[in-house]
Amino acid sequence: MRTEVVIKYLGIILLVNAAMLFVAFLISVLLQETSTIPLLFSTLVCVILGIFPLIFVERVHDISFQEGLSIVVIGWTMTCIAGMLPYIMWGGEFSLVNAFFESVSGYTTTGSTILTDVEALPKGLLFWRASTHWLGGIGIVAFVLLILPKSRNPRLKLMNVEISEIARQNFRYTTRRVLGMLAGVYLLLTLAETLLLNLAGMGLFDSIAHSFATIATGGFSTRNLSVAYYDSLAIEIIIVVFMVLSGMHFGLLFTTFTGKPQNIFRSKVALSYVGAMAVGMLLVAANLYWLGYHSPGQALRTAMFQVASVGTTTGFATEDTAAWPSFSILILIWFTIQCAMAGSTSGGLKFDRVYLMVHSLRKQLRLLKHPNAVVTLRIDGQVIDESLERQTLVFILMYVLVFVTSTLLLTLLDVSLLTAFSASIACLGNVGPGFEHVSSMGNFSELPAAGKFVLSIVMLLGRLEIFSVLGFLSTLRGR
Amino acid sequence: MKNRLKLKILAGFGLLVAMLASAGAFSIFEFYRMSRSLNALIDDNYKTIVASRAMLEALEREDSGILMLMLGQWDEGRHIIGSADSAFMHAFIQAENNLTEPNEGAYVEKVRMSYRDYKTLWERPIAGTERQGDMLWYQHELHQAFLQTKAEVNALMELNQQSMYDEATLLEAKSKRAMMPGIMAILSAILFSIMFNFFISRYLVAPLREMSGALQRYNFQSPELKVNIRSNDEVRALADELNHLLRRMWDKLGLK
Known part of the structure; x- marks a missing residue:
């Protein structure tokens, strides 16, 4: 493995961050805020550390798979460390661990926060916080690929590491096309939501920050009460629509927008995903109404928002779901586990894997009945080979293992069982809110520092889909 | 260059x-x-x-x-x-x-x-x-x-x-x-210094050592010193000049 090549790509990743930090700095300067120097200095550090490898390392024409793995895993970790610089320099509620947690939560689009008073943050820092979602949503490495010169091989290798096998199933284009498509859909959705939120009465700054958080399926709000602050049905409907769209495979969104035949309406996975969410919304609404929590209209409105928020791994809130009846909480926990579709901006287990496993189970049942039958598994017309089935099963097992380990570690730190359980699953799935102390209206500030660190690692594992990290670690062992 | x-x-x-x-x-x-x-x-x-x-x-x-x-x-x-x-x-x-x-x-x-x-x-x-x-x-x-x-x-x-x-x-x-x-x-x-040290070592010290080793091992079997230079700067120019010198020596001594 050529270390200098890895360092060069890490430098480019830092420069992408520096560009966004500079925008946040400009906002801070315009508003004469206390975050001006922290943002400017963080920009300078990122520029200096990022530009230096570009001076030394000559143009790269090819990268190996191991180099790609290292770029993605170290790149994400380094980005999270660079992202915490403005927080830690600004101070306030940001201790070292808190700043790292907030940065990881931003980039991995989890949306869990340690802040008890979000509104106390200067606008420049709030913009940076939302930007970490936006950069992390599309994938910081994908951003780098977009600005790289047209060398096909590095792009392909990095894309293969950054985008999981299951997500690539629906991308039937060249790497360059996929990148262009991702960026196009991402930008279009961001612009459209910003415009609509602004028209619905949300201020321009809040509209931008909320659309960054929605499209990236993040969940950082600029308000302590999250979306509940606006108390506007129009705003909630807009956010729900964009949350659901952002939770879908971007390849399918592209084909649907461009009128191609292989679109959302013909994808059984996409239809099942939306269908599952609709059923979840109705069940929660019915439960809330029957138990007298809300009127029918209000129950439907709240259920629609919260199920979409959790089901797409966004994490915005209009109500404290910790106070809901057990049945509704269980439904939300199911959606926290299931997560959104592969190929979307979300992290975690992914609906596609759950769908594939259900069909794989059906296949195994048929094979039990007819042991000699040749049964092929098809999803949306594509034959799923057995290696992908095995890979998915191993992934789910690894996912459960990480979740159990995290829960155990948190309980070891004297965190209550429900908080530990829900925080672990919410962070691993990059969802954001859990239950009890870390509910939709709560925050992670009360957790012990070691617990926040564990959850930060869990968030990164969820975003990098475990395999990349394992591959990277085995590369290190190999060396 | x-x-x-x-x-x-x-x-x-x-x-x-x-x-x-x-x-x-x-x-x-x-x-x-x-x-x-x-x-x-x-x-x-x-x-x-x-x-x-x-x-x-x-x-x-x-x-x-x-x-x-x-x-x-x-x-x-x-x-x-x-x-x-x-x-x-x-x-x-x-x-x-x-x-x-x-x-x-x-x-x-x-x-x-x-x-x-x-x-x-x-x-x-x-x-x-x-x-x-x-x-x-x-x-x-x-x-x-x-x-x-x-x-x-x-x-x-x-x-x-x-x-x-x-x-x-x-x-x-x-x-x-x-x-x-x-x-x-x-x-x-500190981070920058580590990186700087790494690049100096990789792009300056390592090629110079490689050239020195290649010269020590040189046994007049070929008119070329095989060294791996990753940069396009004075170090590469030095390696090229060394190879050029060897070629001229070979020509002058009439070696094949």
């Missing part, structure tokens, strides 16, 4: 200096802001607190003077009241000219009004009139006005004390903020 390596090394040092210089500049700027806040703390709030204390002391003295008048000690009473009044007005003007907090003007105005009412009561003659010895009048009118004025002065003092406390709390955050660029610069400089 000329001077490329020199430029790379210079750029490295330049960037390191830029980072340390900017960290230093930011720290100096933050410390300057901190010292300004400290000055503001002393100049703005502390001045008013001192003035308020002086007003309270003057009020107490005025009250003693009034009690003397009530007891018929005309000269001593008037003397105490006169000096206390001038001390009060002096302190009041200081507070009035030092409005630094939002809404502080309203607080000062309340002090002015209540003191005016209080003064109206004791300005009229007491000694030798029916009010001399009238403790009920003192209790219900004069003392109430005195307490009211004291309360207004206390409110003004509390406003400035609270602001001073808030500013002192902010100062802690500011001092932390002033230190952070330095800490970050040290950490970044």
Whole structure:
């Protein structure tokens, strides 16, 4: 493995961050805020550390798979460390661990926060916080690929590491096309939501920050009460629509927008995903109404928002779901586990894997009945080979293992069982809110520092889909 | 290719200096802001607190003077009241000219009004009139006005004390903020130095060692030194020149 090549790509990743930090700095300067120097200095550090490898390392024409793995895993970790610089320099509620947690939560689009008073943050820092979602949503490495010169091989290798096998199933284009498509859909959705939120009465700054958080399926709000602050049905409907769209495979969104035949309406996975969410919304609404929590209209409105928020791994809130009846909480926990579709901006287990496993189970049942039958598994017309089935099963097992380990570690730190359980699953799935102390209206500030660190690692594992990290670690062992 | 390596090394040092210089500049700027806040703390709030204390002391003295008048000690009473009044007005003007907090003007105005009412009561003659010895009048009118004025002065003092406390709390955050660029610069400089060292080793030291090793191992079997140069700078030029020299030697010696 050529270390200098890895360092060069890490430098480019830092420069992408520096560009966004500079925008946040400009906002801070315009508003004469206390975050001006922290943002400017963080920009300078990122520029200096990022530009230096570009001076030394000559143009790269090819990268190996191991180099790609290292770029993605170290790149994400380094980005999270660079992202915490403005927080830690600004101070306030940001201790070292808190700043790292907030940065990881931003980039991995989890949306869990340690802040008890979000509104106390200067606008420049709030913009940076939302930007970490936006950069992390599309994938910081994908951003780098977009600005790289047209060398096909590095792009392909990095894309293969950054985008999981299951997500690539629906991308039937060249790497360059996929990148262009991702960026196009991402930008279009961001612009459209910003415009609509602004028209619905949300201020321009809040509209931008909320659309960054929605499209990236993040969940950082600029308000302590999250979306509940606006108390506007129009705003909630807009956010729900964009949350659901952002939770879908971007390849399918592209084909649907461009009128191609292989679109959302013909994808059984996409239809099942939306269908599952609709059923979840109705069940929660019915439960809330029957138990007298809300009127029918209000129950439907709240259920629609919260199920979409959790089901797409966004994490915005209009109500404290910790106070809901057990049945509704269980439904939300199911959606926290299931997560959104592969190929979307979300992290975690992914609906596609759950769908594939259900069909794989059906296949195994048929094979039990007819042991000699040749049964092929098809999803949306594509034959799923057995290696992908095995890979998915191993992934789910690894996912459960990480979740159990995290829960155990948190309980070891004297965190209550429900908080530990829900925080672990919410962070691993990059969802954001859990239950009890870390509910939709709560925050992670009360957790012990070691617990926040564990959850930060869990968030990164969820975003990098475990395999990349394992591959990277085995590369290190190999060396 | 000329001077490329020199430029790379210079750029490295330049960037390191830029980072340390900017960290230093930011720290100096933050410390300057901190010292300004400290000055503001002393100049703005502390001045008013001192003035308020002086007003309270003057009020107490005025009250003693009034009690003397009530007891018929005309000269001593008037003397105490006169000096206390001038001390009060002096302190009041200081507070009035030092409005630094939002809404502080309203607080000062309340002090002015209540003191005016209080003064109206004791300005009229007491000694030798029916009010001399009238403790009920003192209790219900004069003392109430005195307490009211004291309360207004206390409110003004509390406003400035609270602001001073808030500013002192902010100062802690500011001092932390002033230190952070330095800490970050040290950490970044360490990281940068490791990276710089790595590149110098990879692109300068390693190829030179490789060339030296290749020359030591050279056994005149081929007119070419096989060295792996990753950069396109003076080091590559040196390797090319060495190969060129060998080729010329081979040609001159007639080796094949």
